[in-house]
Amino acid sequence: MSDLSRPLLLVLAAVFALLVWRRWAPVSYWYLVVFPRKAVWLRWSWRHVASGCGLTKKRHRWWFTTVPGLVASTGVVRVKRRFQRVAVDTKPWMGLPRPVRHGFRITFHLLDGQIPDDYAKICDRLAHAWRIEAVRVVGSRPGRVTLQGITRDPLAYVAPAVPPTEPRDGWRMEDLLRPVVGVLETGAAWHMDFRLIPHWMNAGATQSGKSNLINALIVGLAPQPVALVGFDLKGGVELSPYLPRLTALATSRSECLNLLADLIAVMGARMLICRRLGVRDIWQLPDGARPIPVVVVVDELAELFLTADKAEKDQVTRTATALLRIAQLGRAFGIHLVLSGQRIGSDLGPGVTALRAQIGGRVCHRVNDPETAVMTLGDLDPDALVAARSIPPELPGVAVITGSDGRWYRARSGYVSTTAAERAANTYADLTPSWAQVAASGLGHELSGNGSPEIAA
Ligand SMILES: Nc1ncnc2c1ncn2[C@@H]1O[C@H](COP(=O)(O)OP(=O)(O)O)[C@@H](O)[C@H]1O
Numbered sequence: 144m145s146d147l148s149r150p151l152l153l154v155l156a157a158v159f160a161l162l163v164w165r166r167w168a169p170v171s172y173w174y175l176v177v178f179p180r181k182a183v184w185l186r187w188s189w190r191h192v193a194s195g196c197g198l199t200k201k202r203h204r205w206w207f208t209t210v211p212g213l214v215a216s217t218g219v220v221r222v223k224r225r226f227q228r229v230a231v232d233t234k235p236w237m238g239l240p241r242p243v244r245h246g247f248r249i250t251f252h253l254l255d256g257q258i259p260d261d262y263a264k265i266c267d268r269l270a271h272a273w274r275i276e277a278v279r280v281v282g283s284r285p286g287r288v289t290l291q292g293i294t295r296d297p298l299a300y301v302a303p304a305v306p307p308t309e310p311r312d313g314w315r316m317e318d319l320l321r322p323v324v325g326v327l328e329t330g331a332a333w334h335m336d337f338r339l340i341p342h343w344m345n346a347g348a349t350q351s352g353k354s355n356l357i358n359a360l361i362v363g364l365a366p367q368p369v370a371l372v373g374f375d376l377k378g379g380v381e382l383s384p385y386l387p388r389l390t391a392l393a394t395s396r397s398e399c400l401n402l403l404a405d406l407i408a409v410m411g412a413r414m415l416i417c418r419r420l421g422v423r424d425i426w427q428l429p430d431g432a433r434p435i436p437v438v439v440v441v442d443e444l445a446e447l448f449l450t451a452d453k454a455e456k457d458q459v460t461r462t463a464t465a466l467l468r469i470a471q472l473g474r475a476f477g478i479h480l481v482l483s484g485q486r487i488g489s490d491l492g493p494g495v496t497a498l499r500a501q502i503g504g505r506v507c508h509r510v511n512d513p514e515t516a517v518m519t520l521g522d523l524d525p526d527a528l529v530a531a532r533s534i535p536p537e538l539p540g541v542a543v544i545t546g547s548d549g550r551w552y553r554a555r556s557g558y559v560s561t562t563a564a565e566r567a568a569n570t571y572a573d574l575t576p577s578w579a580q581v582a583a584s585g586l587g588h589e590l591s592g593n594g595s596p597e598i599a600a
């Protein structure tokens with residue numbers, strides 16, 4: 144009896160130790176126990192998986208084969224061996240899997256005729272074949288594609304964003320207009336990159352995390368030398384807490400029209416500066432001479448387009464035209480739009496489809512109906528639509544977004560309460576340029592050849 148119970152006890156103790164390890168140190172457990180096993184299995188099963196996902200190609204090879212031959216005179220079957228050209232399935236070469244926090248990365252050599260998009264299209268198939276949460280294309284170079292396997296949804300918990308507290312001169316110029324607002328599913332930081340994608344659409348049902356993303360943007364942009372401008376037709380309830388850091392806030396329709404007119408005037412002045420100095424956009428001007436970039440945040444776009452009577456209809460048309468002009472020309476002159484709303488589609492009015500076509504950045508939170516997902520993401524991959532429609536309500540802040548590489552990603556904004564965003568707005572209130580400073584910035588350089596003092600703040 145004791146002979147049997149000792150090994151049994153040892154096995155039980157080992158299983159218990161593994162369970163404790165997995166529970167209390169999941170990261171080292173993943174790197175040292177699960178990943179090595181997975182890596183061996185991935186390589187071992189690659190031939191079947193590649194063939195099942197349609198990644199193999201038929202190639203003719205010279206092969207030493209066994210050919211049965213009938214000797215006619217005796218009727219005996221004799222086996223001959225000889226070289227023969229036969230068609231064989233060739234699979235893409237798989238590099239060594241490398242572990243990352245919530246999964247692994249693998250580089251593949253593309254077969255002739257394959258492109259990285261062929262892999263992007265079959266990510267779902269690969270995820271099922273590999274028994275993991277998701278697979279994404281995370282990089283490519285000529286002839287190579289890198290995939291990331293995601294074993295556990297890293298968006299299930301995202302640490303709250305912390306308003307920056309470092310000294311202000313520790314701030315780097317290359318981060319200008321590239322605030323981090325959350326994390327991507329791949330574990331990388333989610334930079335909302337206004338320099339690359341000038342305008343963004345922030346869509347989603349109520350309680351899906353739109354306002355949280357605006358809060359994260361306020362926290363990210365408040366320490367930077369940019370002007371923040373708000374449009375909030377919900378009577379200012381959403382954006383007025385951030386007033387200390389806002390250069391302007393419009394809360395009624397007439398204020399909106401005036402502010403849009405002012406923005407277009409600023410854009411016109413900047414256009415003139417660029418033309419006189421012979422540059423195409425303000426980013427070609429030296430750092431010290433550049434006009435202050437403006438980020439325009441519109442909360443609930445639909446409110447801007449609602450019409451009750453004929454007089455309002457005219458106002459709405461003017462609003463739509465003004466927004467469209469800013470969307471078309473804003474990038475070159477440092478005026479960026481963030482349009483937030485539950486639905487951003489043609490049902491809001493005739494101008495919205497044209498406006499949407501100018502907005503390259505898409506953030507689609509959980510939506511109530513498939514049409515809204517199509518409106519927001521329709522021109523991306525159909526898989527992006529599936530991903531957007533499967534965002535669960537218990538994960539607010541999760542969204543499908545366009546990445547800087549033009550591909551779509553699942554991402555989640557870091558939680559930022561209104562109080563935290565308000566604190567950031569107050570902390571950096573002295574960086575708020577006045578409207579006069581915004582309008583005059585860049586002009587000093589044009590007149591005197593010196594850098595404008597405003598941007599140096
Ligand atoms: N990234 C996030 N992480 C955790 N909780 C979030 C996140 N985004 C939003 N929430 C929570 O979800 C709720 C709704 O978010 P909110 O931004 O107000 O949605 P919306 O503006 O789309 O109606 C808020 O109470 C907030 O606490």
Ligand SMILES: [Mg+2]
Pocket residue numbers: 353354
């Ligand atoms: Mg909201």
